[in-house]
Amino acid sequence: MKMTFRWYGSKSDAVTLKQIKQIPGMSGVMGLLDYKAAGEVWEEDEIRAYVEEVHAAGLACEVIESVNVHEDIKMGLPSRDQYIENYRITIRNLAKFGVKVIVYNFMPVFDWLRTDLARLIPEDGSNSLYFDEQELGSMGPMDIVRKTAADSNGFTLPGWEPERLAELETTLKQYEGMTADQLRENYQYFLDGVIPTCEECDVKMACHPDDPAWPIFGLPRIAHSQSDFDKIVTLHDSPCNTVCLCTGSLGSNPENDIPATIRHFGEMNRIGCLHVRNVKHLGYRKFREASHLSSEGDLDMYAIMKAVFDACPDTYIRPDHGRMIWDEVGRPGYGLYDRALGATYLNGLWEAIEKSAR
Numbered sequence: 037m038k039m040t041f042r043w044y045g046s047k048s049d050a051v052t053l054k055q056i057k058q059i060p061g062m063s064g065v066m067g068l069l070d071y072k073a074a075g076e077v078w079e080e081d082e083i084r085a086y087v088e089e090v091h092a093a094g095l096a097c098e099v100i101e102s103v104n105v106h107e108d109i110k111m112g113l114p115s116r117d118q119y120i121e122n123y124r125i126t127i128r129n130l131a132k133f134g135v136k137v138i139v140y141n142f143m144p145v146f147d148w149l150r151t152d153l154a155r156l157i158p159e160d161g162s163n164s165l166y167f168d169e170q171e172l173g174s175m176g177p178m179d180i181v182r183k184t185a186a187d188s189n190g191f192t193l194p195g196w197e198p199e200r201l202a203e204l205e206t207t208l209k210q211y212e213g214m215t216a217d218q219l220r221e222n223y224q225y226f227l228d229g230v231i232p233t234c235e236e237c238d239v240k241m242a243c244h245p246d247d248p249a250w251p252i253f254g255l256p257r258i259a260h261s262q263s264d265f266d267k268i269v270t271l272h273d274s275p276c277n278t279v280c281l282c283t284g285s286l287g288s289n290p291e292n293d294i295p296a297t298i299r300h301f302g303e304m305n306r307i308g309c310l311h312v313r314n315v316k317h318l319g320y321r322k323f324r325e326a327s328h329l330s331s332e333g334d335l336d337m338y339a340i341m342k343a344v345f346d347a348c349p350d351t352y353i354r355p356d357h358g359r360m361i362w363d364e365v366g367r368p369g370y371g372l373y374d375r376a377l378g379a380t381y382l383n384g385l386w387e388a389i390e391k392s393a394r
C-alpha cells in the first residue's frame with residue numbers, strides 16, 4: 037500500500053509539500069492542476085512543473101485526480117470527439133511524467149455535493165462536511181452552488197469550477213429526460229475512446245463514485261454501488277478500466293458493504309486507488325463526515341484496510357476529507373491536521389494487519 041496525500045499545488049494549497057513529507061509514512065501525493073477546465077489539454081510544461089516540485093520534496097506523483105470529463109462527453113454531443121481527443125493527449129502527457137493512475141468521475145454537472153461545508157460537531161467543537169437531503173429539498177441547484185462557493189474559505193473546490201457552474205442552468209436543461217442507460221452509453225463511448233490510449237501508456241483510469249451515493253436534482257447517476265461498478269468495468273473490459281474506491285462516497289449509503297466491494301474489485305485487479313474516510317449516518321440520506329477512527333463513524337476501518345491488504349495490497353491510498361480541527365482554516369475537507377491523523381491511523385492499522393498476518 038502506498039500512502040499518499042492530495043495536494044493542490046503551491047499556488048492553491050495552504051498545505052505545503054514539506055508538511056506532507058513530514059507526515060510519517062507518506063510516499064507521495066495524489067496531484068491535480070486545479071485551474072484546468074474540463075475538456076482542456078493538460079500541457080507537458082505545466083505537468084512537468086508540478087511533478088518536479090513534488091519530486092524535489094522527496095515525494096512521488098503517480099496518481100493524478102480530477103482530470104474532469106467535459107459535459108459534452110457525458111451528454112453525448114457531437115463536440116465530444118474533440119474533447120475525447122484532448123483527453124487522450126492529456127493521458128499521454130501525464131504518462132510521460134510517470135503518472136500511473138488518473139482519477140475522474142462521470143457524474144453529470146455536479147461532482148461531490150454537501151449541504152453544509154462546516155457543520156459543527158457538538159461533541160468536540162470541530163466541524164466537517166455534512167449532507168441532508170431534506171435541506172437540499174428546499175434549495176435549487178443554483179442555491180447550492182452559491183452556498184458552496186460562499187462557504188469554501190476562498191479556496192476552489194475540486195469539481196466546482198466556476199466557468200462550468202456559470203452555465204449551470206443551460207446544462208441542467210440539456211440533461212432533462214436523459215436516462216441512466218443513455219448516460220451509460222455515452223460513458224462507454226468515452227471509455228472506448230480513452231482506454232486504448234491508457235493501454236498504450238500503461239495508465240489506469242479510476243472512476244470515482246457518485247457522492248453522495250444516489251441521484252440528485254433528478255440527474256441520472258450510474259456509479260454508486262457495487263453493481264453499478266460491475267457494469268462500468270465491463271463497458272470496456274480492460275485492466276486499465278478501474279475503480280477509485282472512495283469509502284466515504286459509497287459509504288454515504290449504508291446499504292453499500294465497503295469491505296466486500298473492495299474485495300470484489302480488488303480480486304479482479306480493478307482498483308486503481310482508494311480514498312479512505314469515515315462517515316457518520318444521521319438518518320435517511322443524512323450524514324456527516326467523521327474522523328477516520330472506526331468508533332467515530334459507521335464504517336469499519338479495520339475491515340476496510342484488511343480487505344485492501346487481502347485483495348489489493350499494492351494499491352495507492354489517501355486519507356480523504358478530514359474535519360477542521362485545532363482552529364485550522366483551510367479548504368473544506370482538505371486541511372492538514374485531521375488528514376494527517378487519518379493517515380497515521382490507517383498506517384497503524386496496516387502495520388497491525390501486516391504483522392499479524394506473518
Ligand code: DNO
Binds near residue numbers: 103148195244
Ligand atoms: C472530493 C474528491 C472528488 C474527486 C473527483 C475525481 O473531494 O474526492 O472531487 O477527486 O470526483 O474526479
